Structures are given as structure tokens and as C-alpha cells.
Amino acid sequence: MRFLALLRKELRESLPWLLLAGLLLLGVGLLTVHSEARFARMRYQHWSAHQGLGPGEVVNTYDLVRSPHLAWVAMWLAFIAPGLGLVLGICHFWVPLFARTWSFLLHRSTSRMSILGAKLAAAILGLLVSLGLVWTGLYWYACRPGLLPIPEPVQILVVGWIYIVIGLVAYLGTALSALSTARWYTTRIFGLVFAALAAFLILVQWHLGWVFALAVLAIAILFVQTVAAFLSREF
Amino acid sequence: MALWMQISSGSETPIYQQLIEQISGAIARGELRTGDKLPAVRALAAELVINPNTVARAYTLLEQSGLVTTKTGSGTFVSDPALRHADAAQINALAERMDTLISRAVNLGLDRDALVALFEKRMEKFADRLDKGEAENG
Amino acid sequence: MAEIVLETKGLTKYYGAKPALDHLDLRVPRGCICGFLGRNGAGKTTAIKLMLGLLTPTAGSATLLGCDSTALTPAIRQRIGYVTEGHRLLRWMTIGRLEEFQRAFFPRQWDSRLFAEMIEYFELSKRQKIKHLSNGQRAQVSLALALAPNPELLVMDDPTLGLDAAIRRQFLEGMIELITRQGRTVLFSSHILADVERVADRIVVIDRGVLRADCPLEQFRTSVRKVVLHFDNSAPADVELAGLLHFRRSERQLELTLVGVGDAEVADWARQAGAERFDFVEMNLEDQFIEFTAPPHRWRLFQWEKA
Numbered sequence: 001m002r003f004l005a006l007l008r009k010e011l012r013e014s015l016p017w018l019l020l021a022g023l024l025l026l027g028v029g030l031l032t033v034h035s036e037a038r039f040a041r042m043r044y045q046h047w048s049a050h051q052g053l054g055p056g057e058v059v060n061t062y063d064l065v066r067s068p069h070l071a072w073v074a075m076w077l078a079f080i081a082p083g084l085g086l087v088l089g090i091c092h093f094w095v096p097l098f099a100r101t102w103s104f105l106l107h108r109s110t111s112r113m114s115i116l117g118a119k120l121a122a123a124i125l126g127l128l129v130s131l132g133l134v135w136t137g138l139y140w141y142a143c144r145p146g147l148l149p150i151p152e153p154v155q156i157l158v159v160g161w162i163y164i165v166i167g168l169v170a171y172l173g174t175a176l177s178a179l180s181t182a183r184w185y186t187t188r189i190f191g192l193v194f195a196a197l198a199a200f201l202i203l204v205q206w207h208l209g210w211v212f213a214l215a216v217l218a219i220a221i222l223f224v225q226t227v228a229a230f231l232s233r234e235f
Numbered sequence: 236m237a238l239w240m241q242i243s244s245g246s247e248t249p250i251y252q253q254l255i256e257q258i259s260g261a262i263a264r265g266e267l268r269t270g271d272k273l274p275a276v277r278a279l280a281a282e283l284v285i286n287p288n289t290v291a292r293a294y295t296l297l298e299q300s301g302l303v304t305t306k307t308g309s310g311t312f313v314s315d316p317a318l319r320h321a322d323a324a325q326i327n328a329l330a331e332r333m334d335t336l337i338s339r340a341v342n343l344g345l346d347r348d349a350l351v352a353l354f355e356k357r358m359e360k361f362a363d364r365l366d367k368g369e370a371e372n373g
Numbered sequence: 374m375a376e377i378v379l380e381t382k383g384l385t386k387y388y389g390a391k392p393a394l395d396h397l398d399l400r401v402p403r404g405c406i407c408g409f410l411g412r413n414g415a416g417k418t419t420a421i422k423l424m425l426g427l428l429t430p431t432a433g434s435a436t437l438l439g440c441d442s443t444a445l446t447p448a449i450r451q452r453i454g455y456v457t458e459g460h461r462l463l464r465w466m467t468i469g470r471l472e473e474f475q476r477a478f479f480p481r482q483w484d485s486r487l488f489a490e491m492i493e494y495f496e497l498s499k500r501q502k503i504k505h506l507s508n509g510q511r512a513q514v515s516l517a518l519a520l521a522p523n524p525e526l527l528v529m530d531d532p533t534l535g536l537d538a539a540i541r542r543q544f545l546e547g548m549i550e551l552i553t554r555q556g557r558t559v560l561f562s563s564h565i566l567a568d569v570e571r572v573a574d575r576i577v578v579i580d581r582g583v584l585r586a587d588c589p590l591e592q593f594r595t596s597v598r599k600v601v602l603h604f605d606n607s608a609p610a611d612v613e614l615a616g617l618l619h620f621r622r623s624e625r626q627l628e629l630t631l632v633g634v635g636d637a638e639v640a641d642w643a644r645q646a647g648a649e650r651f652d653f654v655e656m657n658l659e660d661q662f663i664e665f666t667a668p669p670h671r672w673r674l675f676q677w678e679k680a
Contacts, residue, residue, distance in 0.1 A: 242571070244567035244568065244570045244571040245566065245567035245570065245657055245658070245659065246657055247655035247656060247657045248655075249591065249594050250570065250571065251591070277553045280549055280553065281546075281549055281550065281553060284542065284545050284546050284549055284571060284572065285549070285571050285572065286406055286549070286552070286571070286572050286573065286574045287549070287552065287553055288405070288574040289574065292591070
């Protein structure tokens with residue numbers, strides 16, 4: 001009951017940003033998939049009409065139908081997801097500082113942990129629904145038979161999800177920096193720097209196992225730090 | 236019951252003192268008569284927006300001076316004048332307040348006779364009002 | 374003696390090397406309205422935030438309803454109302470939604486009818502958004518939110534700051550309304566001495582982080598006073614008297630501000646000093662407060678025996 005009230009409040013405060021990010025991803029995704037589908041068809045028709053142009057010419061049909069498709073959308077997601085994480089972090093942990101609503105919010109007949117828990121749950125839920133669901137939906141939509149000449153590889157779906165996980169890393173990093181009471185040029189910047197570093201390390205991995213391991217490690221470290229900072233912080 | 240009280244905060248006179256002055260004034264002028272019930276502590280506190288303990292304190296002091304009596308469970312009532320008594324300290328306090336009046340009169344240039352005459356005139360007016368009140372209620 | 378619902382013991386808070394609060398020992402008994410006084414920056418907000426566990430004390434402790442302030446359980450918090458400085462509420466919510474949010478944390482004790490009545494009395498509507506309200510209206514919503522759960526202990530941090538006289542009066546009415554229910558206690562800080570005098574029966578005075586008084590309001594009213602001594606010849610140049618706050622000297626007069634000095638002591642001292650006569654000057658609470666908190670800070674007023 002109390003947790004639900006908190007969760008509803010956090011979700012409602014995040015809603016404009018979740019909508020913005022989700023709709024942006026959806027718009028870019030649909031536009032890209034449809035226009036690329038048309039281009040691929042046109043190239044294929046062009047090739048069929050001028051088959052056997054000259055001697056010695058090698059035609060790779062895969063090159064003709066291949067296009068960036070979702071890879072292009074994933075590039076957008078690579079910015080949208082950490083951006084959303086950053087904005088949610090600001091929304092949940094910085095705005096109350098400026099609006100001076102921490103005192104009001106913290107005097108609740110509930111534990112401090114559940115106040116923090118509601119914020120984290122709202123962020124994770126937001127990322128899952130507004131980006132995760134939309135992205136997976138886009139993949140499913142693009143791979144329906146008949147739309148694109150060849151189906152998208154499943155790897156691109158995984159890459160998108162990695163970006164979404166990095167969104168969570170960005171959120172926790174922002175939270176940690178917002179909760180710090182130190183100066184910017186000392187340890188306050190730590191949260192954001194750590195998140196950026198972790199994101200970089202995750203992105204340069206080839207092996208999915210390493211990606212997974214690093215992501216779990218980064219999120220665990222940031223989570224523990226954020227919880228510790230929130231429970232001991234003075235407001 | 237003719238009791239119209241006005242509390243001013245920020246005054247030199249403490250609030251419980253203001254209450255005592257107004258209630259005892261009303262009793263002296265006959266606006267409150269023997270057996271009249273004073274408002275309940277909480278009701279008066281809420282009406283005047285003052286602390287209930289302040290009202291209770293004023294009532295206690297009024298009771299100590301014999302102006303009112305408290306009957307457990309039913310309230311505070313104006314007591315019979317026959318039962319009232321003024322102790323030396325209260326008379327002393329009254330005398331001190333008279334000093335203030337006298338020094339004001341001296342400053343205004345009134346001599347002894349003029350002051351006594353003025354005092355008697357006011358006493359008569361007070362008695363008139365008291366009589367009129369009796370007639371109305373009688 | 375009444376049960377103590379709020380107590381601090383040696384409560385201290387340092388910011389860097391400077392103490393914002395220095396060994397605060399105060400006690401608030403159940404059933405009273407306690408006015409918490411101090412000049413700007415005296416440490417009132419720091420003390421209140423320490424009491425509610427929003428700050429961690431450098432030393433000492435605060436106990437609310439028998440529970441240490443650094444470990445207030447949800448069950449204890451549910452019995453405490455807190456009105457924050459400036460009435461900072463969640464801006465995007467409507468009054469109705471804010472009520473719903475707040476009510477979730479006070480199940481079974483939320484007085485929906487009282488809340489609705491107050492909102493109507495303030496000529497507000499539950500559909501109005503907090504961000505569109507004026508400061509005074511936001512304060513009114515904050516008052517309704519504080520009273521609707523019928524808190525056992527209500528702590529308010531300068532609730533009437535910057536409000537007009539009519540809304541200030543509503544806060545006073547609210548406090549009186551709450552206190553007439555059995556066993557409720559209010560602690561509120563304020564700069565409006567006239568308001569404090571009206572509703573408070575105890576006062577706590579802190580100055581530069583140090584507790585100067587913790588006693589019934591009446592005791593403060595009768596203890597801090599000014600006396601003018603008149604001399605035939607020149608007045609003495611120096612005054613040595615326990616309880617002396619300040620003195621001002623003119624040719625043939627001496628004005629003393631005293632704390633906790635009885636009539637007899639004043640008379641004795643006046644006779645020894647060779648005064649021809651002396652008069653007490655009546656002061657209102659504001660004058661007393663100003664005299665009491667003006668430096669040098671020497672004398673204090675407590676009702677409690679030091680343990």
C-alpha cells in the first residue's frame with residue numbers, strides 16, 4: 001500500500017520522460033524499418049532489371065538487400081537509453097534537492113529503503129517498458145516475413161538490450177552523484193565517471209559473457225554505493 | 236450571558252491577566268451575576284484562539300480570589316459575593332495600581348480635590364450601571 | 374510531572390568546525406504547545422531536522438515518543454506530524470492526489486472529513502495543482518495535511534513565515550484545535566512573538582546553537598523584567614548582581630534588565646545601592662525576547678532540574 005503509493009508517485013514523475021524516450025525510439029524505429037524496406041526493394045528491382053551488365057562483374061546479392069535497418073535504430077538507442085537513465089536520475093534524486101521536497105518525502109511511515117526502492121523500481125520499470133518493450137517489439141515487427149528482404153540477425157536485438165542495461169548504469173551513476181554531498185571536483189563526480197567507464201568497458205567487449213559479467217558487476221557496485229549513500233545521507 | 240472578551244497578543248499584560256481583568260470586570264459591572272456559568276475552558280480557548288492551559292490558569296486564579304467556584308463535572312460559576320474575600324496581597328496590588336493613576340493625575344496637574352471628585356463621579360456612574368443591570372435582570 | 378514526549382540530550386551538530394547546535398538539552402511534556410524561539414540562524418531548523426532523523430547528530434541524541442530519532446520506526450513516524458520549512462509539497466500533484474498520497478502513510482487514522490472541511494474553509498478545490506497555489510494557499514494545504522492524520526506529536530518548522538495575519542490565525546486555530554484533543558503535543562518554531570504568546574504554554578529559546586530557556590511561557594514572562602532605579606545623586610557606575618542581563622546608566626537613573634530576580638532581591642539591592650526609589654517597567658514578550666537574546670549571554674531559564 002505505502003510502497004505502491006511511492007511507486008505511483010515516482011512513475012508519474014518519470015512519465016513524461018518515459019513517454020518521450022519510448023515514442024522517440026518507436027518513431028525512429030518505424031521510420032527506419034519502413035524506408036529501408038523500400039530502398040532494399042528498389043535496389044533489388046534495379047539489379048534484376050539490369051542483370052548481367054558487363055563481363056567479369058560479380059554481383060553479391062546479399063550486398064544488394066543488406067542495409068543497416070535496426071542497426072541504425074540501435075545507434076539511436078545507444079544515446080536514448082543512457083540519456084533516459086541520466087534524466088531519470090536527475091528527476092528522482094536532483095529535483096527534490098532543488099525543490100526542497102526531501103524533508104516532506106522522507107518523513108513517511110515507511111523505511112528509507114522503501115523510499116529508495118520505489119525510485120529504483122520506477123526507473124527499472126520505466127526502462128523495461130519504454131525502451132525494452134518498444135525495442136523488442138520493433139525487432140519482432142521488422143522480422144515479420146515480407147517486410148524486409150532478409151530477417152534481422154538476433155544479435156542486433158541483444159545489442160539494443162545492452163544499451164538499455166547501460167541506461168540503468170547511467171541512472172545509478174547519476175543517483176550516486178546527486179546523493180553525494182562532496183564537492184564536484186572531489187568524490188562527487190565519482191558516480192558519473194564510474195558509470196561512463198563501466199559503459200565504455202561493457203561496449204568494447206566482444207564476448208557476451210564478458211558483457212554480462214561486467215554489467216552485473218557495475219550495477220552491483222553502483223547499487224550498493226547508492227543504497228549506502230541514501231541511507232546515511234543528511235537531508 | 237453578556238461576556239464579550241477580547242484578547243490582544245503582544246501586549247505588556249499577560250493573556251491570563253487580560254482574561255482575569257475582563258471576567259472580574261464583567262462581574263464587577265454586573266454583566267456576570269452570581270450563579271452564571273463561565274464558558275468551558277476548551278470552548279473559550281478555541282473561541283479566543285489561546286492555549287487552554289492559559290484559560291485554566293485564569294480560572295484557577297479567579298477561583299483563588301473567590302470570584303468563581305468550580306463544581307467538578309459541571310463547570311465554573313460566578314460565586315456568591317458573600318463568599319468572596321480579598322487578601323492583603325490583592326489589596327496591596329490594587330493600591331499599587333492606584334499609584335499609577337495618581338502619578339498620571341499629578342502629571343496632568345490635577346490637585347487632590349479634583350482627583351477625589353473625579354473618582355466619586357466615576358463611582359456613581361459605575362453604581363448606576365450596576366443598578367440598571369439589576370433592574371434588567373430582576 | 375507529565376510524560377515527556379520529546380527530549381534531547383546533549384544534542385550537538387557541527388558543520389565543519391562550527392557548531393550549529395551545541396549540547397541542546399530540552400524536554401517537551403505531553404499536552405503542551407511549545408514555542409521554539411531563536412533568531413535567524415540560531416539553529417532551530419537544524420534542531421528540528423535532527424529530531425526527525427533527517428540529520429545525524431555529531432553527539433548527543435533526540436528521543437521522540439520514546440524512540441531514538443536516528444532510528445524512527447514507521448510505526449513511530451505514523452504518530453508524528455511534520456510541517457516542513459516553506460511548506461514544500463510535491464508541486465505537480467493536485468490537492469486531491471496529494472491527500473491520497475499522504476493518506477497512504479496514515480492508514481486508519483486519516484480524517485478525510487476534516488481534510489475536506491479545511492480545504493473548503495480555505496476556499497480551495499481538490500482539483501487545484503500545488504504549483505498553481507500561492508504561498509499562503511500552499512501553507513493552508515500543508516496545515517490540512519498535518520492535522521488530518523490527528524498526529525500525537527506535531528512538529529512545525531516556522532509554519533507562519535511570510536504569511537498574512539489571517540492565514541497565521543488559521544494556523545493558531547489549528548494548533549488549538551489539535552491540542553484540545555486528549556494527549557496531543559505541538560512544537561513549533563516562529564519569529565512572531567505575538568503568535569507564540571497566544572497559543573504556547575511553554576517556550577524554548579536557543580541562541581547561536583545554545584539553549585537559553587526551556588520553561589513555561591508564564592515563567593519567562595515573569596522572570597525577564599526591567600527595573601528603573603532613581604538616584605538623588607549620581608547613579609553607581611558598576612552593577613554586580615546575579616541575574617543581570619544588561620544595564621544602561623544615565624546621570625541619575627539606572628535601567629537594569631534582569632532574569633529570575635525576585636522583588637525582594639531587587640529591593641535589597643536598590644537599598645544597598647542607595648536608590649531613592651525604583652519602578653518595574655512592563656515589557657511585552659517581544660521586548661523580553663530581544664533583551665534576553667541580546668549579547669552578552671549570561672543567564673538562562675530552565676524549569677527542569679539538571680539531571
